[in-house]
Amino acid sequence: MGPITEGQRYIYRTQGICPPEIHFRIADGLLREVHFRGGGCPGNAQLVCRLLRDRSIEEVRPFLKDIPCQNHTSCPDQLDKALEAALNGALLPAHSFRLAADLWTKTRVALVGNLAGRLEVWEALKADFKEKKVEAVYCLGNQTNPSTDNGPLLQILRKDHKVTTILGEEDWRYARQFETGPQGKLNPKDKDYLESMAQVLSFHLGAKKGMVFYGTYIQDLPGFSDYEPFSLEMNMAGNLTRFMEDESVFPALEAMTPQFISGIVIFGQRKKWGHWQVGGVDFISVGPASDDDRLSWGLLTVANDHLTLEIQSPSGIKKGDHEK
């Protein structure tokens, strides 16, 4: 038996049935997985998904066709249409956001926002991380600034094994060369590094599961679905509460948090430090690493299931140390 390939992932927007989307994966002519998202009969859908997993598409399609349920169609009928669209190229594979996972459970994590290509800021913060014994550093975007030479900072970040970088909106634009700037100065390794940065990071802090993302630009990525893992957290933090600016909707947020995967939701788009606890979830807004040359980073720790965020303000940048 040959190796199992991951294949291509598809998202089909349905018509006339309860679930608004069908997510599935095709590899080597086999239906690797199927999920009916956003509604419908969960028990039946789960059974159908189990029965179809790893079956040949050619074999299953005759069973799906022409089953009526409502509006002259049904979940199996829509799945058949989805498979047909995927096979004839009318439905393109979905890519959506890049998700990375920090697999090792942490107890002390540093949060850094908006480095904006400034190596001297990073160097000034880094000394502090060592002193505070942080186990990992999560750098939320933006790591880059289109009007500066970002190469030196990116080289340092990509070589530091404690650092995980999360792509910010400007980084995303910069990587795709949407902005005019000196991106030509980046060497191929730095370009690859920028283009492969995670857009969502999942992690464990003590017994709590957390997620880190920059902001709402992720929802504009081709193939994004409201029903993917972590999409709900992004929608609630970004769209419902406007990154916790609108406290009047916190009762609605509280009603939605039981459906979250994450107990900690960290974002950077608001560009101000903040920490809220709503519905048993910790929401953390990460401020910029440097604001008028005042430095700051966040030390996130957990003890006895209690999460603490302490904003650290190390002494300023030493003039001349990294001036070019």
Place this chain on the structure above:
Amino acid sequence: MAEAVKVLPQEIQELMEVREWDMRTREGVNRFRELKAKSLPSIALDEQLVYESLIPGQEELAQEVRRRWRVKNG
């Protein structure tokens, strides 16, 4: 909350058109914000937020639908 609407008698169902939004989606959140709702679940009638958090009794909801229908249809 959707259940409170679905179980209304047929004569009331015929007076109205029902639309349900899924708060997990951006479309649902946008609609929630347009209606200036604050909590869940919520029911709006004729673009007006009428019930929030509190699920109305069947009779109360039916009365409110009838009242609005009479205002609009003389």
